[in-house]
Amino acid sequence: MATIYDIAKAVGVAKSTVANALSGKGTVSEATRQRILQCAQEMGYRPNIVARSLYSHKTFTLALILPTIANPFYPEIAEAVEHIAREHEYQILLCNTHRDFVIGKQQMERMVSRWVDGYIIMGSSMDIADITTYFQRKLPIVLCDWQENESPLDIPQVSVDFYRAGQLAAQHLLDLGHRNVAVIVDEPQQTLRLEGFRSVLHAAGLQFPQEMIQQGQSTIESGIVATQRLLAGPVRPTAIFTTNDWMALGAIEAIITEGLQVPQDISVIGLDDITAAAHLRPPLTTIAIPKLQLAKEATCLLLSQINEEHETATSRLIEPYLVIRKSTTFASN
Amino acid sequence: MATIYDIAKAVGVAKSTVANALSGKGTVSEATRQRILQCAQEMGYRPNIVARSLYSHKTFTLALILPTIANPFYPEIAEAVEHIAREHEYQILLCNTHRDFVIGKQQMERMVSRWVDGYIIMGSSMDIADITTYFQRKLPIVLCDWQENESPLDIPQVSVDFYRAGQLAAQHLLDLGHRNVAVIVDEPQQTLRLEGFRSVLHAAGLQFPQEMIQQGQSTIESGIVATQRLLAGPVRPTAIFTTNDWMALGAIEAIITEGLQVPQDISVIGLDDITAAAHLRPPLTTIAIPKLQLAKEATCLLLSQINEEHETATSRLIEPYLVIRKSTTFASN
DNA sequence: CTGAAAGCGCTAACAT
């Protein structure tokens, strides 16, 4: 690759003159400017971002750290983050931690060594204690899609009102006449969703025994297993709330395998509204998370933090909403 | 961040001594080495990868360029690429081109400026002419998931035998007794799949009129629209082959909306085997692409190219295979 | 208007 120095030699001027001509700063006579520009063109000159970064202490890279891009909740977010970043001339380093805090820390260390300009850290991808340490070292960080209560308030955060999401799910099932409902939840990351759900049941004076709460791992398989446990229990629920859509898919599969029907025998409501949700059979009723908004606000918050536009880096709570499709219906009993 | 020079000052030695102690190269007395290591520890020293890269001309970053991570075919690949890269201490820059060649070239330019060590370029994410130019400039590039006939043979490539994939789909439908089949294909990127399909029909002496071939755009929506056109045609097919699973989802949706059933009235077979395929209602019969293998071979090929292990960078063709689930059945007529 | 020089943090010859 041609360097600024190569051009200087070829044109017969000093490096700094070339730099001035290329950057438009400083003063260069129109004549030499033209000669330099043309020469740069001919030699296929590209500025070296590594060298520039070394001087400027800025790399124009953002890190996107998440549990696994293979979970369909994240690709849309990743795409949106990349899109907005691009508009600001940033590029994205992708990191899947698989919820392994050791990997998360290792990768974070490498990114710090790279002088990554800022970090978007998605919920449960890293140890919040580690993150706090990095934040105290003044690294620009935005937490995205965390439970709003699990991190110190001073780390900027864009999250979803998951308590409200749980409430919406419960209210929908209540409205349909369900009195005997179950939850499959990935605790402790998703406890708030459960608590919101529980609060509405309580307010309605309903029972919500412990055996109606099953543990999942946010995967289809875990949704299947948890549902099988539910169906094998003493009382069969008439509706199941899974705290993400992936597990809802598993729940539906398990129910059908058992010879039952969704929603006639058991209603299922998910949470996330992944793209596929609308196209399942039956189309999935779910609590939608505005993923684009989440990604957009997180990225903008991070960029403003990097550029120190806001001294007070605020946090945002985003409202989920109910999307009624065909996987829920009136309670039959 | 503490630098090598800060440590040198603190310990009272020269920079190079610190460098030697840290790297293990050169010779440093055990006493000073200990003092240096401890000081580095205390000051929280992290090597600066930017400075190191400037000197070494190596950034330990790989680019992953794809149409859009929001298409569920790619996340698994991205995850696998990142995983293998990590084992070799590389990190991944993610780039969604949305099939826009201008964006693709722009982003590529930026990555070249960053001295990215190597590029994995997924099918139809960029203009092959641009790629060829970069390859001629000696950039390490691996094409992944391209039709094997659309690029110059000298660019290393890991692809799927899509012609064979089309054949497998056709053979399966033939085996089930279908004689009146349709295809929804995203041309020209997926022409090979169509040709393979067509070849088997021809060999069996079957008709395959043009109106049985509909154009899709690899999205659910385009699958719906194409299927509606098919259903509105003069003869209704008894089976539809969509050249990716996303479009199969759309096809199933359109068929059901029309009051027909899958597979009783119309069989549907997809291609890709995305994670959700096995969990749809009905579970999708599809031609599976070994995505992990694809990702793994592409990454390894790229790394060996970067390290110049193989002078002759080979190319690989990966075999797809049929996965029979519930969306196809015997022809009823 | 142009050039010389210093420095970003690190590596690696080469002297001492």
Add this chain to the structure above:
DNA sequence: ATGTTAGCGCTTTCAG
């Protein structure tokens, strides 16, 4: 065993 020096490519003073 340790220090000096030059250089990776760029930006930015500051002289001429």
